[in-house]
């Protein structure tokens with residue numbers, strides 16, 4: 093009996109400037125395999141399906157349990173995390189591609205620095221006075237905590253940006269990830285000290301007004317963050333802020 | 342700004358907290374991390390962080406927490422630092438809360454706490470079952486503030502190679518590699534903090550990931566830093582075996598009432614509850630693990646004859662499970678396919694944490710290399726022979742409070758290097774030579790296969806049960822593997838993100854560290870905490886109430902010992918079948 097195998101088709105690119113090409117692989121199947129263990133098998137034996145020697149495919153990972161966002165890529169046409177993509181649940185050949193909205197570094201690795209830079213622009217933090225002892229934090233209702241815990245699970249993976257028609261490689265739109273973080277920090281009793289600044293940073297070019305309300309983002313988010321609710325809420329806050337700015341002029 | 346700069350290697354919890362403390366004390370930081378810091382492995386921590394906040398009016402206190410920590414660690418923890426850590430814990434939780442960490446709340450809006458292993462008091466604060474992720478995010482946000490203000494420069498995608506050390510044994514900088522271009526660079530430093538986490542990947546599959554190689558600690562060891570208590574590797578009792586890693590099912594599952602059982606004579610057998618009536622399912626990890634191991638391996642009572650037992654939450658209210666343990670419920674569902682709200686989970690022990698690590702001074706966290714500090718899991722200081730659950734997140738943050746100010750104080754006093762440029766040049770050349778060697782490798786050994794061989798040997802001989810003859814064979818094997826490393830062939834010669842070349846470099850270091858762990862275990866002829874030798878089944882305070890120190894030498898790790906600080910709590914027998922205070926009177930129990 094022929095041994096069970098897994099077939100993969102991977103879009104490769106050897107550096108930022110070279111053109112992409114496809115390679116196919118066939119590796120031994122094992123129980124509870126995920127896309128990560130397929131990529132490890134290729135590392136063990138970097139030979140294509142047709143027997144040609146090649147190099148291992150580069151990819152990023154850290155947690156391997158879908159909490160860090162590192163291993164995000166396009167799997168069978170859908171953007172998701174490779175570590176939680178179980179071979180038994182997806183069609184073969186498994187087609188792997190790098191995300192398209194960020195510059196490719198090599199193979200499946202892209203540079204998502206833009207997401208981190210945007211967090212800086214909107215001051216996505218609680219401005220505490222310092223780490224020294226100042227007693228307990230503000231009291232929170234468990235029900236409110238639960239809502240904001242959902243928002244704070246964002247792992248900066250970029251799935252929501254990959255699927256967003258408004259977010260492009262070379263435009264300014266910040267996208268749902270950032271807008272939702274603005275909502276999170278504006279809500280926090282201490283974080284709210286920077287609310288106006290944050291709203292100003294998502295008011296102009298690249299801000300919340302550019303969202304076309306296509307709702308792709310909320311469907312793509314692996315952490316099931318209510319992104320469209322966040323967009324609506326921040327949109328409302330921005331409108332109020334615009335009026336406030338106008339009256340204070 | 343000052344021309345003094347502190348380099349922090351690692352942006353997990355320990356690295357981030359250290360960075361914050363250095364910035365607050367006024368010095369700039371170069372923060373080096375090969376993954377974006379927000380993706381550091383600390384995100385995996387699930388269950389929570391310990392602090393004796395006494396939220397339930399049951400008389401908990403930092404002293405009780407300290408006593409649990411020392412007793413749980415089988416008296417090998419240095420008591421001064423462990424006590425200071427437990428005293429600081431409530432402040433630390435409040436600080437995180439102020440930073441916006443979404444801790445679970447009680448109906449009144451206060452911090453909620455839950456039970457964890459080795460403690461009778463509920464003192465673990467938590468954010469669902471993704472506490473580590475939420476903690477990393479809170480600290481990452483604060484560091485981003487300092488970054489926006491120009492006080493922190495991040496070097497993301499940079500891989501640490503080695504220290505730049507002068508002949509007064511003082512660290513002057515580091516050699517790092519930009520992984521995208523494979524170019525080696527030097528960073529000058531007035532002081533260097535290592536915060537690079539654990540070494541689980543040595544064992545292949547563990548609850549850690551591929552990025553936890555211990556390679557940075559090993560590089561420092563090879564340059565003369567002492568490595569302490571390497572034999573103490575924690576095997577967590579409850580993980581789900583996977584094809585790439587073993588995924589942890591947090592101890593908080595038992596903290597929230599989860600029960601462990603298997604079938605015996607056709608009936609459910611709640612073995613921990615029966616064997617350890619005082620602590621039940623919440624015995625410390627070393628004990629739970631040895632029990633499960635014995636039940637499966639020696640008694641053959643694993644489920645369906647396999648090495649698995651039940652961890653059961655299926656009798657609990659599903660809404661409460663989602664609120665308090667949502668993160669691990671999802672992991673089990675996603676990776677196993679069954680719903681743990683309905684059926685018991687199947688688990689088995691897996692390598693999880695290293696109590697051992699770089700040796701540091703008890704007051705300052707400085708290693709034996711001047712100006713070199715270690716913080717977080719990579720530091721050996723707080724947990725003795727066995728770490729209590731939810732104490733690691735605490736020690737990572739606490740270390741930041743120790744290391745940060747100590748490194749700043751040192752940096753403000755130390756004299757600059759006499760000829761930094763020449764020194765940096767020398768170490769850069771050394772690192773370049775190593776990579777030239779790796780790029781030229783064309784032997785017929787396969788690096789991944791060598792690693793698998795090492796992992797198999799280490800998992801068989803250097804985990805739950807240890808025998809001296811098998812450890813001796815293991816050491817020989819590791820020496821052989823290290824030699825075979827020279828005959829690896831590599832396929833990838835690219836100068837863009839060459840993960841193969843980086844891996845081959847790390848593999849060499851993992852082999853060196855594996856040998857340190859093994860030789861340390863070989864020399865400790867007793868059983869204590871996670872270190873268990875059937876030939877020497879008892880704790881032997883007379884000969885081994887001491888810290889193991891491994892130092893590099895031509896013929897492998899050289900072992901010496903150092904006194905343990907037991908100035909506050911007198912060592913007593915450790916027996917979890919009864920209350921921990923029951924063994925205080927001499928002569929009672931074993």
Ligand SMILES: Cc1cc2nc3c(=O)[nH]c(=O)nc-3n(C[C@H](O)[C@H](O)[C@H](O)COP(=O)(O)OP(=O)(O)OC[C@H]3O[C@@H](n4cnc5c(N)ncnc54)[C@H](O)[C@@H]3O)c2cc1C
Nearest residue numbers: 351352353354355383386388389501538717718731733734
């Ligand atoms: C699954 C799991 C669950 C856990 N749950 C809990 C819990 O509930 N409570 C608890 O107290 N503890 C828990 N622990 C333990 C705890 O999470 C870890 O001990 C702790 O997070 C380690 O933090 P760290 O800052 O020391 O290292 P890490 O978070 O691992 O960070 C290491 C950093 O070093 C960097 N780095 C490493 N090598 C290099 C290099 N060569 N060059 C550049 N940078 C490098 C990495 O990029 C990273 O930023 C858990 C551990 C695991 C694995």
Ligand code: SF4
Nearest residue numbers: 256303304306307309
């Ligand atoms: S709703 Fe807005 S942010 Fe979301 S995908 Fe559509 S355009 Fe993008």
Ligand code: SF4
Nearest residue numbers: 246247249250252313
């Ligand atoms: S909002 Fe969701 S999809 Fe977008 S980056 Fe965060 S976790 Fe990923």
Ligand code: FES
Nearest residue numbers: 156158160161175
């Ligand atoms: S490796 Fe962290 S999400 Fe997949």
